[in-house]
Amino acid sequence: MxxxxxxxxxxxxxxxxxxxxxxxxxxxxxxxxxxxxxxxxxxxxxxxxxxxxxxxxxxxxxxxxxxxxxxxxxxxxxxxxxxxxxxxxxxxxxxxxxxxxxxxxxxxxxxxxxxxxxxxxxxxxxxxxxxxxxxxxxxxxxxxxxxxxxxxPGCHLRDMTRNMMTYHVRDVSDPRQRIEESRALIQFVVETGMGNEQYRTSLQKELESILVRSDHAFFHDDLGEVNTxxxxxxxxxxxxxxxxxxxxxxxxxxxxLGVCPPKAVAVLKQLASDRIAQEQYMDFLKGxxxxxxxxxxAGTKLADEPSMDNVQHFSVSSQLRPETPPVDCASHTPAVFLGTEGRSIKTEHPLMKAALLTLSNAWPHAVHFHDLLAEARVLSGQVATTDEKELLHDARVLAASLLRAYAGTAVEFHLWSPRFVSHPSERPIASPLARLQAREGQTVMNLRHEDIAVEGSLEQQLLQLLDGSRDRAALATDLSKLVELGNLTMQQGGEPITDLKSARHKIAAELEVTLVEIGTKALLVG
Ligand SMILES: C[S@@+](CC[C@H](N)C(=O)[O-])C[C@H]1O[C@@H](n2cnc3c(N)ncnc32)[C@H](O)[C@@H]1O
Structure with a gap:
């Protein structure tokens, strides 16, 4: 028990x-x-x-x-x-x-x-x-x-496997055993393959997510005493x-709403009398x-719709890159900007193209809306003006485009500027929290408050040394010592380098590149 x-x-x-x-x-x-x-x-x-x-x-x-x-x-x-x-x-x-x-x-x-x-x-x-x-x-x-x-409704499917597993391990108290026996049960049920097709398909999908969930999340979230x-x-x-x-x-x-097919949007608008109902129906659609x-x-006055007028308060950042540089920002030729996880924007609007290009060059830093507008106007070839009407028009056009991009996760808005540098200084300093986390694993928090995967043991060891006390030569020396101690193995073509001299050469060749990589991950404060 x-x-x-x-x-x-x-x-x-x-x-x-x-x-x-x-x-x-x-x-x-x-x-x-x-x-x-x-x-x-x-x-x-x-x-x-x-x-x-x-x-x-x-x-x-x-x-x-x-x-x-x-x-x-x-x-x-x-x-x-x-x-x-x-x-x-x-x-x-x-x-x-x-x-x-x-x-x-x-x-x-x-x-x-x-x-x-x-x-x-x-x-x-x-x-x-x-x-x-x-x-x-x-x-x-x-x-x-x-x-x-x-x-x-999505958790009804999760409840199905949870109920089977919690029954199965009802008398087991050891966490490791609870985890292993629960996973094994669902695997057994899936492999046996009985029940109708709908049942088998649902279980197969649940098993896939159970197998990729970390042990602690699985133990507490799926097998916890309460999950409501x-x-x-x-x-x-x-x-x-x-x-x-x-x-x-x-x-x-x-x-x-735009993530739903247009026909569904029309129905949703008829069905839902308010935001709560609308989102409830969207949950039904998305499972x-x-x-x-x-x-x-309650009682705080909220806008019915997010207001594009408020976009001017924000700094904007984006990881999108032009698909085929250089981008012609002066014409209406369409340009595609690509990001991670399939994000993309296609736009022919000169101001938006220029803004995305500016953000691409600034990444991982953000640019304040007013600076972005000014830069985008220059890049898109607009003549300098003090005409308030024209500036206001451009501001509204850009704000509306950016709000759409924000809704599609192509850009981010911020009210705070994280303090990090993207270029390593003479004696680089990494976030002290990331340095500490790198001692224990390969996931560290960067200064944009994101968990970042540390690539390989060189980056993991180097990160720990970046306390501002070492210049490049000292970093190379200390990394070589780690190789000597057996705490760091340099690689060549996927194979470990076994002689010290070659390892030192490899460190010399990779040090700067790795420092720059750490910088682009927003992990450096100096
Ligand atoms: C699933 S964990 C989430 C931890 C953390 N918020 C996260 O997401 O990584 C739930 C946490 O709530 C804590 N907890 C449960 N009941 C609590 C209570 N009555 N008072 C304070 N903490 C409680 C548990 O100890 C546990 O650390």
Whole structure:
């Protein structure tokens, strides 16, 4: 039998990661788009409930040195781990506390942003209720709360395998055994291949996602004692009972009707009388199983539609690159810009082409809307003017195009400028959190608050050495020492280099390239 007294999050720690979608910058940006006036990101107060080891919040505290961050979690193991990191990094603007959410009252303080990730669906009803009480009582007037949760209808399929697995391991308490036996059961059911085709296909898909899920996520999320998905309309009603209203999803693309086929959009518009209903129907169409919802106080006046007038407040960034440079920004010849994960934009509009080219050159840095407009006007060959009408017209055209691009995840909007450099200095300095994380693994948080994969052991070892004390020669020397000690193996054509001299040559050849690579990943502060 699982031990009912032990906290499962102490038994198997849930390693923290960067919640880019819940960063105060994202929450403030979306709030601004909907007409709110959120707190200044750089000086905000952030509370994270169920913060685990606090790594997400530690990243925020590091990136926003003038912000005040408080994280609470019931499990001691995660909090202890997080406190050790806070201590090592010398951060003074964050406290991580082992604390029960149920004990949080109004006197716990007011926060501009409250983050609740991976908690609402995994706690008993009383705690679920209190999460929303805290989101109401401890949220500043113009504050935004982020709450993620599992949703129906998508989770009906997940429930099917979860119910089989939790039955199967009902008498097993060892986490590793629970994980292995649960996976084995679903594999067995799929391989046996009985039942009708619909059943077999659904199970096969569930098995695929079970097999790629990390052990800790699988253990806590799928096999946890509580896992309560809800329909979006139920969540929205629950929030409303607590004096909160729906603001947006953290991923703006998720609320875009435009992702549905045009015929479906027409039907949706007829079916849905308000935003809640519209999004509920969209969940039916998508078979949605997870949401990351932003809430604000009921009564806060929100725009019906995100306003393009507010785009002028933002800085803009984009990873898109022209498909076939050079781009002719002066004509109406169409140009395609390509990004990662199939993102692309085709535009013939000179101003938008020029803006995308400017953003491409600036990446990974963002460009403020006003500077972007000025640069795009020059690049697209417009003559300098002080004509207010013409400038306003161009600003509106560009803002509308950028808002569409933002809705399609082709550009990002920001209200905060991360502090990083893309070119390594004479004695390069990497983010102290990333250096610390590189000691343990190959996933590190960059200064744009994203988890980044470190490519290979050279990058992983080099990152740890970038504390500003070493120039290129010292870095090469220390990397060679690591090779001698057997802690670093250089490779040639996929094969390990075994003699030291060749390894040194390889280090010399790859050092600068690797430093530049680290810089483009927004991991350097100097
Ligand atoms: C699924 S984990 C999510 C951790 C982290 N938010 C993340 O997404 O990486 C849920 C966390 O909520 C914590 N938790 C559960 N009930 C709690 C309570 N009543 N008070 C504080 N923390 C709680 C657990 O200890 C666990 O660390």
């Amino acid at each position: 699982p031990d009912a007294t032990a906290n499962p999050y102490d038994t198997l720690v849930y390693p923290g990661f960067a919640l880019t979608q819940a960063h105060p910058d994202r929450l403030a940006t979306l709030a601004t788009l909907f007409g709110m006036t959120p707190a200044e990101v750089s000086r905000c107060r952030v509370l994270e409930l169920g913060c685990g080891d606090g790594v997400n919040l530690i990243g925020i505290a590091l990136e926003l040195p003038e912000a005040q961050c408080v994280g609470v979690d019931l499990a001691a193991a995660g909090i202890n781990k997080g406190q050790a990191i806070v201590h090592e990094l010398g951060l003074k603007n964050i406290t991580l506390q082992q604390y029960d959410i149920m004990d949080i009252g109004r006197d716990f303080g007011q926060f501009d942003f409250i983050i609740v990730h991976g908690l609402y669906s995994w706690v008993p009803p009383a705690v679920r209720n209190h999460i929303l009480t805290v989101c109401k009582d401890n949220l500043a007037e113009h504050g935004v709360a982020y709450v993620s949760y599992n949703t129906y 998905p809800v329909y979006f309309h139920q969540f929205a009603a629950h929030a409303a009972r607590h004096g909160l209203q729906y603001l947006s999803e953290a991923d703006f693309v998720e609320i875009q 949605r199983r997870f949401r990351q919802t932003l809430l604000c106080h």
